[in-house]
Amino acid sequence: MxxxxxxxxxxxxxxxxxxxxxxxxxxxxxxxxxxxxxxxxxxxxxxxxxNRFAPHSVIEDIIAKGLSTSAERCDVTILFADLVNFTGISEHLPPEQLVQMLNGYFREMNRVIKEHRGHVSKFIGDGLLALFGVPEPNPWQTPDAVNAALAMRRALHTYNGKLAEQGFPQLQFGIGIHYGQVVAGVIGSQDLLEYTVIGDIVNTASRIETLTRKFGVDILISAI
Amino acid sequence: MSESVVMPWSSECVLLAERRPHLVQEVKQKLGMVPQVFYHVGSLPWVVGGFIGVFAYGTQHLKYISREFKDIIHLVNAHETSCRYCYGMARMMMKLNGLSDDKIAKLEQNMYMFERDGWEKRATALLRNLSRMNPRVGIEDVRELEAAGMSREAVKEMVFYSSMNLFVKRFTIPLAIQPDNMEGMVSSPIFKFVRPFIGYMANKTMRKVRTSFQAISNKGPFAAILEPLNDLPEAQHILRSMIDDAWDSTVLPRRTKALILAVVGRTLECRFTVDEAARLLENEGYPRDKLDKVLTYLHSDDLDPFDNKVINFARGTARMQPEQIQKQCREFSAGLSSEELLEVLGVAAIANLMARLSVLMEKS
The missing domain is CATH 1.20.5 (Single alpha-helices involved in coiled-coils or other helix-helix interfaces)
Incomplete structure (x- = not known):
């Protein structure tokens, strides 16, 4: 029991x-x-x-496969835009107003470039580098880049109207467009990485943009 | 992805819902229910026919893939395309089929964490690629999946069913169709108590109906791409009827429709779709060299302004972001009748569908 x-x-x-x-x-x-x-x-x-730092599909890729230094060779159209005489303007404006004016300009340009299926890769001072044809293939990347440049011209005209109302000086830009092969991917060190492209055509696009001053035009396109 | 996830979505539909009693009756007879999307596309019969086909196939005719895997297809497609409507609809259907919030959450977690082993993991990866088409899905992906243990028939059915789902998204996303009212209802705490009853009634109603699709002769546009579906006669019937009806529809000229097919095919790098579109255009008296010019510049002085506008819009349906395409669709729809807008979307959707299904043709 x-x-x-x-x-x-x-x-x-x-x-x-x-x-x-x-x-x-x-x-x-x-x-x-x-x-x-x-x-x-x-x-x-x-x-x-x-998604503000790199294209959506690149972020998705990093999530799925992890960070890697893999890159691919591809054809892209590069649009390089730079403000004319911005150093002169910056010397006469307080820093806050300068940043406000520049941010507004970049916001407008970024919007227009996105609408034309481009992607702003980086801002370099008062300049910007936009890519068409990566990371998603685009058979109409060159017409898109050219149409984006024309739309940027219209957007700058509108933005200048707003600047004038606020008593700011008017902005002018030069745009260079070039097409060719680059290596595209997430590039950099372990501390700092960015999605960008490497290749001669990046420098060429920059030089074409510089030539806009010489020829007295705002948009210059190579024989793409 | 939880219910509170951010899926940017316009709060206004591009095309307003219209209640058409005959349509409601027909859809109820064939599906046992009337999903919200039918109220928006009701003005174009061939689109309604295609939608009935995809919904009926999913609820009545799936042979080789399980109900659980069907749910995964819906979820992956909805996630990858950020389709708010389809995500809501998929969750609602799963809840009506008795899946609890926890089970759905687990399914989504597994899907994203890649915990699922073997062929399921590879199949999920293929579904994601099929949704994005970047890079384009190829023969090696299909072979890998078969080697991992998924039967050939199941692969075909999965590609067909997923492509048809993505076809539906070529309407729900650009038109910004709002999720069914039932989505909110099934998420409410009260629903937890009445779900078994509602689910039982809904399933009973859906089981009562049976839409039959007889095998039909596969002759007409895109016959070669539909050929691998010979052993899925219902699927082939749905596509054959829809493509023939779309091609015979008189809302848009055939030349415009073939141009849409070519441009979307080119965007998705599908030579089969482009070649078939070129053949159809030649039959309409539009030579290949002129098409090549259109495909190079996405514009031609040979085309009237409407056609130039249409092809520019159609390319955007290949890889879409909801916010962008909804804005573009709203601008594009200005001055168009609902039939014209739906036919443009519908033909672009067919081109998207063919470019995805051609994965099976490359295999043959």
Whole structure:
């Protein structure tokens, strides 16, 4: 009798222990699930934020495959835009107003370039480098770049109207467009990486843009 | 992805919903329910026919892929295209089929964490590529999937069903169709208690209906791309009827439709779609050299302003971001009748569909 009672008591203790453990595990799983949900949400928000630094598909690729230094050779159209005599303007404006004016200009140009399926790769001082044809293939990258340049001219005209209302000086730009082969990918050191392109045509596009001053035009295109 | 995920989506539909009693009756008879999208595309019969086909195939005719994998196809396609409507619809259908929020969340987590092993992992990767087409899906992807253990028939069915889903998105995304009202209802706490009953009733109604698709002769535009579907006669029927009806529709001239097919084919780097479009254009008296000029510059003085406008819009349907394409569609739709807008979207959707299905042709 004592043996049976002891066995039953042990059984009850064991069952109680298992029930408690089961509840604890269940609670833990629920907490981990919630933490996972939160992490996923954070990741999605992070992804949205990173879309400002690189094209959407590049971010997706990094998420799927991890950061790698892999790059690919591809044909792209480069649009290089630079403000004319901006150094002179900057010397006569307070820094806050200068940044405000420049940010407004970049915002407008970025919008127009995106509308024409381009991607602003980087801002270099008062200049910008835009790419057409990467990371998504685009059989009409050169007409897109040319149409983007024309739309940028119209957008600058409108923006200058707004600047005039606020008493700011007028902006003028030079745009150089060139087409050719580059190596495109996520490039840089472990501390600083960026999605960009490397190749002679980048320099050529920059030189073409410089020639706009010599020829007295705002847009200059190579024989693409 | 949780329900609170940000999917940028216009709050206004480009094409307003219209209630057409005959259409509602027909769709109810064939599907047992009327998804919201039908109220927006009802003015063009061939599009309605195509939609009935894809919904009926998904609920009544799937043979080689499981219901769980069908759910994965819906979720992957919705995620990859950021289609708010389809995401809501997929969740709603899963909930009606008895899946709890936890189970759906687990499914989505598995899908993203690549925990699923073997062929499921490869199939999910192929579905993602099929949605984006960047890079273009190729024969090696299909072979890899077969080697991983998915049967040839199942691969075909998956590619067909996913491509048809992506066909539907060529309407729901540009038109910014709002998620069904039921999405909100099924997410409410009260629904948890009544879900078994509603799910039972909905499934009972859907099981009652059966839309039959007889095998038909595969002759007409894109016959070569439809050929690998010979062993999926229902799928082939749905596509054959839809393409023939679209081609015979008189809303847009055939030349305009073939130009859309060519431009979308070129955007997605699909030579099969471009060559078929070129053949159709030659039949309409538009020679290949003129088409080549259009495909080089995406513009031609030979074309009237409407055609030039249409091809410029159509290219945007190949790889779309909702915000951009919804804005473009709103601008493009100005001055067009609902039938014209739907036919442009529909033909562009067919071109997208053919470019994706041609993966199977490359295999043969």
């Amino acid at each position: 004592a043996y049976v009672l002891t066995s039953m008591a042990l059984l009850i203790v064991l069952a109680s222990f298992l029930v408690v453990r089961w509840y604890a595990c269940k609670r833990k799983i629920k907490q981990l699930g919630m933490a996972l949900d939160t992490s996923l949400q954070d990741l999605e928000n992070l992804q949205l934020a990173f």
